[in-house]
Amino acid sequence: MPEAILEVKSLRTVFKDKHKELTVVDGIDFEIGPNEVVALVGESGCGKSMTSLSIMQLLPRSAEIAEGEVRYRGRNLVGMKNKEMAKLRGRHISMIFQEPMTSLNPVLTIGMQLTESIIRHLGVSKVEADTRADEWLKRVGFPEPARIRREFPHRLSGGMRQRVMLAMAMSCRPDLLIADEPTTALDVTIQAQVLDLIRELLKESDMSVLFITHDLGVVAEMATRVIVMYAGQIVETTDVRSLFQKPMHPYTKGLLNSTPRMKGDIEKLIPIAGSVPPAGMYPPGCRFADRCPLAEAVCRAEAPQLREVVPGHRVRCHLA
Amino acid sequence: MALYTLRRLLNAIPILIGITIISFAIIHMAPGSPLSQFTEDPTIKQVDKDNMIKAYGLDKPLYVQYWDWVSGLVRGDLGVSLLKNQPVADLILERLPNTLLLTVTSFLLSLLIAIPLGILCAVRAHSRLDQIVSGFTFVGISIPGFWLGLMLIILFAVKLGWLPSGGLQTVNADFSLIDRIKHLTLPVLTMAAGEVAIWIRYVRSSMLEVINQDYMRTAKAKGLPGNSILFRHGFRNALIPLATLFGLALPGFFAGAAILEQVYSIPGMGRLFIEGAFQRDYPVLFAIVTVGAFLTVLGSILADVAYAALDPRVNLSKQEVRG
Numbered sequence: 001m002p003e004a005i006l007e008v009k010s011l012r013t014v015f016k017d018k019h020k021e022l023t024v025v026d027g028i029d030f031e032i033g034p035n036e037v038v039a040l041v042g043e044s045g046c047g048k049s050m051t052s053l054s055i056m057q058l059l060p061r062s063a064e065i066a067e068g069e070v071r072y073r074g075r076n077l078v079g080m081k082n083k084e085m086a087k088l089r090g091r092h093i094s095m096i097f098q099e100p101m102t103s104l105n106p107v108l109t110i111g112m113q114l115t116e117s118i119i120r121h122l123g124v125s126k127v128e129a130d131t132r133a134d135e136w137l138k139r140v141g142f143p144e145p146a147r148i149r150r151e152f153p154h155r156l157s158g159g160m161r162q163r164v165m166l167a168m169a170m171s172c173r174p175d176l177l178i179a180d181e182p183t184t185a186l187d188v189t190i191q192a193q194v195l196d197l198i199r200e201l202l203k204e205s206d207m208s209v210l211f212i213t214h215d216l217g218v219v220a221e222m223a224t225r226v227i228v229m230y231a232g233q234i235v236e237t238t239d240v241r242s243l244f245q246k247p248m249h250p251y252t253k254g255l256l257n258s259t260p261r262m263k264g265d266i267e268k269l270i271p272i273a274g275s276v277p278p279a280g281m282y283p284p285g286c287r288f289a290d291r292c293p294l295a296e297a298v299c300r301a302e303a304p305q306l307r308e309v310v311p312g313h314r315v316r317c318h319l320a
Numbered sequence: 321m322a323l324y325t326l327r328r329l330l331n332a333i334p335i336l337i338g339i340t341i342i343s344f345a346i347i348h349m350a351p352g353s354p355l356s357q358f359t360e361d362p363t364i365k366q367v368d369k370d371n372m373i374k375a376y377g378l379d380k381p382l383y384v385q386y387w388d389w390v391s392g393l394v395r396g397d398l399g400v401s402l403l404k405n406q407p408v409a410d411l412i413l414e415r416l417p418n419t420l421l422l423t424v425t426s427f428l429l430s431l432l433i434a435i436p437l438g439i440l441c442a443v444r445a446h447s448r449l450d451q452i453v454s455g456f457t458f459v460g461i462s463i464p465g466f467w468l469g470l471m472l473i474i475l476f477a478v479k480l481g482w483l484p485s486g487g488l489q490t491v492n493a494d495f496s497l498i499d500r501i502k503h504l505t506l507p508v509l510t511m512a513a514g515e516v517a518i519w520i521r522y523v524r525s526s527m528l529e530v531i532n533q534d535y536m537r538t539a540k541a542k543g544l545p546g547n548s549i550l551f552r553h554g555f556r557n558a559l560i561p562l563a564t565l566f567g568l569a570l571p572g573f574f575a576g577a578a579i580l581e582q583v584y585s586i587p588g589m590g591r592l593f594i595e596g597a598f599q600r601d602y603p604v605l606f607a608i609v610t611v612g613a614f615l616t617v618l619g620s621i622l623a624d625v626a627y628a629a630l631d632p633r634v635n636l637s638k639q640e641v642r643g
Contacts, residue, residue, distance in 0.1 A: 058540055060532075082546070090543030097541075102534040105553050106633060107560070116552075117542040152632040168542065 003073070004031040005176050005208045006055065006093075011068035013047075013054045015279070021066070022279045024050045026232035028068075029306075032176065037202065037209040039223035039240070041216065041255070045276050047232040048212045049098075052180045055210070056095055057085050072176070091121040094169035098181040100162035104153035110137075111149030114168055121172045136167040140197055159190035163197065170201060180212045195221060216259045220244060228252050231276055231287040234306055238313040248309060248320040250292045286318065294319055325625055332617045339613040340393075340606070344386050347605050353378065354402040354600045376402060389606060399603030401596075408607045411592060418488060419581070419588035423573040426508045430515035437516075438523025439550060439558075442531055445524075453520065460517025469510040469583040476506060486585035507584040511577060522565055526558040533557070560630045567623020571615040 013025035025047040032038050040048050053059045055070050057077055070077045072093060077085065089095075097103045105113055114136065115129035124132070130149065137145035140163040153161060162182060169177055179198065183191040195218065202209065211222055219226055219240065226243045228236040228251065236249040247253045254272040274291040283289060289299040298318050306316040355372060358364045373379050377388060392399055398408035441450045477485035488503050489495060530536065531554060539553040578590025589608065596604035628634040 056541060058537060086540075086543045086545060088543065089541055095541045097534060097538065099534050103538045105535040105539065105557070107556050107631060108552070116544065116548070120542075120544060120548075154633045165538075168538075 004033050004071075005036075005073060006032040006210070007069070007071040008051075008055065009069040009071070011051070011054055011070060012066045013050050013059065013063060014066045015063050017062065020280075023066070024063070024232055024279045025054060028229075028232075028234055030227055030234065030237065032208045032210060034175075035202075035206045035208060037211060037222055037224045039219040039226045040210060040212045040229060041214065041219055041226060042229035043214060043276050045278070046229045048214075048229055049180055051229070052095070052178050052210065052212050055178060056089060056093065058095075087121075090117045090169075090174070091172045092174050093176045093178065094172070094174040095178040095180065096162070096165045096169045096182045098184050100158050100165055100182075100185060103165055104161055106153055108152075109149065110151050110153065110156070110164055114149065114164070114171060117168065118171050132171065133167070136171050137164070139170075139201070140164070140167045141193075157190075159186055159193060162186060162190075162194055166194070166197065166201075173205065174207060176208050176210065178210045178212070181214070183218065184213070184215070191218075198222070216255060228255070231282055232279060233287065233316060234314075235288065235316045236314065237306075238310075242310075242313055246313075248313065248315040249288075249317050250294050250319075251288050254291075286316075321625070321628065324628070325621070328621045328624065332621065335617055336610075336613060340390065340610055341386065343609045343613070344389070344606060345382070347600075347602065347609075348382060348385075350600070352600050354602060356600065389603075393610070398607040401601055401604050403599050403601050408603045411604065412589070412607060412611070415587055415589050415592050418586055419577060419590065420573060421488075421504065422507055422511065422577050422580070422586060422588060425504065426511035426515060427569065427573065429508060430512040430519055433512075434516050434519030435523055435555075438520045439527050439555060441520065441524045442527035443550065445528060445531075450524075457517040457520050460513050461521075463513070465510055465514055466579050466583050468513060469507070469580055472506050472510055473583070486583075488586055507577070507580055507586060510583075511580055522562060523558070526561050527554060529561075530554050530557045556630075560627060563626040563630055564623045567619040567621075567626065570619030570622065571612055573615075 008028055008030050011025055011028045012023060015022040015024055028047075028051060030038070040051060042048050050059070050063065053063075054065055055077070057070075057080065059065070065078050068078065072088065077088070104110075111130065111133055114133040115126065118124060118129040118132055119126065122129075122132075133149060134145035137148055142148045142160075142163070148156075148164075153164075156164065162185075166182075177198075182198070183194050186194060198209070199222065201207070209222075211218070213219060223240045225239050226237065227234055228243075228249065230251050236243070236247070236252045243252065244256070247256055251272070254270070257270040258272060260269060272291055277283065277287065277290070283300065285298075285300040285302055286292070286295070286304050289295040292299065296319070302318070304316050304318045306314050308314045309320050354376065355369060355378075358369060358372075377385055380388075389399065396409075398412070400407055401411055404411065437453060441453050444450050473485045476483045483506055484490065484503050485506075486503075489499050490503075493499060536549065536553055539549045544553075577586075577588060578594055580586070581588040581590040582594065592604060593608045595601070596608065
């Protein structure tokens with residue numbers, strides 16, 4: 001296997017105040033290879049977004065990385081000086097966020113917000129940066145880029161803003177794009193448009209993507225490999241085909257059963273009973289045991305380890 | 321924008337007329353008159369008093385007096401001080417530069433300190449630094465200016481003898497910049513102390529609103545340097561609510577330092593007003609009240625225009641015009 005772009009090793013991220021520590025990401029390991037699209041899947045509150053913010057070193061002030069490493073091309077980003085990190089952010093690792101409506105600065109023009117990182121990272125002139133900004137705006141589907149550049153964000157729709165965000169993230173041709181639920185806040189038709197666009201951009205570059213989502217439909221469309229998270233841990237990871245064909249973890253199966261699919265007979269959607277236990281309230285055994293239809297005595301007694309059941313397919317379950 | 325500004329200015333005219341009528345009435349309602357000082361004076365005959373009343377026009381009905389005054393105002397004639405026998409306009413022009421020197425200098429000084437410190441406190445909200453600065457701001461807001469002024473005079477002028485205790489230049493000396501700065505140091509520091517405290521609070525809270533916004537995270541995710549994130553992305557947004565407050569500070573430049581001018585014996589607008597008030601020098605009082613009212617209205621118009629200029633989301637053509 002060629003050298004990984006990103007390696008996350010036993011990452012543990014906590015929320016901290018004076019009195020206690022709450023672990024929200026609990027010992028996560030994964031890698032992203034060149035040109036790979038890895039989907040990080042799970043319900044709200046399972047630690048997906050905290051994982052992505054940990055990678056970017058953009059955690060809120062109340063949170064911190066307690067253990068582990070995040071290596072980008074071999075360099076550990078954890079504890080890296082802010083100045084060094086700023087050189088990577090937006091240049092080599094870019095990120096787009098869930099909320100296109102609030103992620104752009106309301107008082108600066110689109111052009112300003114696009115060109116400032118181009119000028120900063122690529123050291124080109126203002127005029128050259130404008131030209132490049134226009135190219136990217138065109139790439140993300142604005143036929144009149146020069147006009148859009150002069151607009152303020154409030155004049156654009158959510159889908160347009162997310163396309164601007166995408167142009168911004170892509171403008172320095174990063175190796176790694178972290179997309180944190182980029183389509184969740186958008187209408188379905190706009191979602192498809194943005195996903196198509198990301199896929200197209202992927203085809204043309206050798207960029208890797210970490211795609212964070214709770215939407216398995218999006219996973220099937222976009223990802224090459226899938227990581228399923230539950231309660232701060234990875235519970236299953238494999239390539240996208242085996243995940244849909246032979247899911248092994250009861251939680252993954254539950255997710256699949258609660259996702260509507262077009263194929264086959266009219267299926268019943270079976271929701272997973274209960275909800276994710278809040279951080280700090282995890283049961284001693286398997287964290288999914290309380291919601292698991294198959295749970296046995298061992299599940300409640302002993303925490304399962306993530307183990308490779310089939311080559312390339314790892315599952316955290318006693319019964320798999 | 322130009323049209324909006326013009327409309328706001330036209331709207332201000334009835335407000336200003338209202339203010340002048342009310343202040344004219346109130347000042348005349350106050351007991352006493354410019355001639356009160358002569359009532360107990362046996363050397364002045366009743367005939368002379370009657371002549372003076374007639375000469376000043378104080379025997380006419382109030383609305384006629386008001387009309388006379390307003391028509392003078394429109395022609396640019398602010399009248400003649402009853403006590404100093406000088407045109408009011410001359411008196412104001414003589415004093416205004418001193419007041420502006422004091423108020424504008426201390427305003428700029430306080431912003432120079434308050435903006436970086438307020439931003440820093442917001443960035444490190446609830447840290448030790450923030451708590452210490454907050455403590456000082458409460459002290460600064462609570463201490464009355466005249467008290468601080470007197471304390472500084474006792475310390476720096478009386479005990480240490482480093483700085484003059486009042487006035488704007490050494491008596492009988494030629495103008496020199498160093499002399500002027502020495503004279504201004506204490507009054508400016510006294511005035512700025514309170515203002516710094518207030519502006520730190522404003523800047524801090526305005527910046528706190530902004531600092532956790534999603535676009536700040538975006539700016540960081542783009543790999544921008546810290547200063548660019550804080551100022552271009554952060555403070556630029558925090559300025560929007562601050563602009564309103566800056567506008568409201570404008571009338572203070574004109575009249576603001578009344579008490580401190582008294583404490584530091586600075587011949588400025590504030591002292592002129594206080595003298596005028598004690599002696600019922602009507603033309604001086606009306607002139608200062610009118611200019612003050614004019615600046616208040618102008619300040620609020622400027623604040624709204626600045627607000628619109630700073631925030632592209634404000635659409636003036638659709639916005640309702642308020643007084």
